């Protein structure tokens with residue numbers, strides 16, 4: 446909770462897959478829909494966003510195909526910045542004030558990542574979009590979402606997923622007996638090897654007592670619901 450404004454502060458993680466709707470690049474209709482769902486909540490909640498980049502490049506995949514991992518990861522991070530700019534555009538069209546902060550300096554395009562300044566934007570009701578991940582190879586944007594949530598003192602990480610509506614006892618795409626859970630502990634999720642969110646993100650949240658809600662982007666309105674604190678999907682906690 447923001448001491449200055451009394452509003453809930455949350456960190457929303459959006460995957461790149463959502464932006465591309467399964468294809469390379471950005472699907473404007475999908476990003477516009479997501480932006481409208483965020484804009485619908487900004488008068489009641491402070492929203493920071495971490496965007497993924499899987500619709501452009503995933504470093505691990507490129508390195509399996511022969512590229513240097515570090516360089517491929519930087520390509521992945523640059524992809525997240527394109528998504529951040531697309532989201533910024535549609536948020537502004539939807540009437541929300543926004544700032545993009547990048548972990549890799551590119552001052553013509555985005556502010557540098559300055560956590561105190563990000564908090565100030567949030568207090569003023571601006572949506573802050575964090576691009577370029579952590580600026581470090583070998584990290585994922587899930588982990589960055591957990592780290593940013595901790596650093597800006599958000600109450601929870603909201604992880605929006607495509608094609609799955611929460612945490613299951615096993616991968617529901619591979620195991621027909623998999624059941625959806627309303628709650629799970631980080632320890633349990635890690636022990637069961639559940640990969641819906643990566644293990645570094647789970648353990649960072651576990652070690653620092655940060656709650657995480659994993660939910661599906663479908664049906665429409667779910668992003669707004671999660672931002673406003675509805676108990677959809679699965680709550681992961683210590």
Ligand code: UDP
Nearest residue numbers: 461497498499503504518521578579584586
């Ligand atoms: N990445 C990175 N460091 C970070 C964040 C991201 O190296 O701090 C790279 C990594 O190669 C990753 C890619 O950026 O595969 C895209 O991010 P991610 O896979 O997390 O996106 P998502 O799956 O959420 O679309």
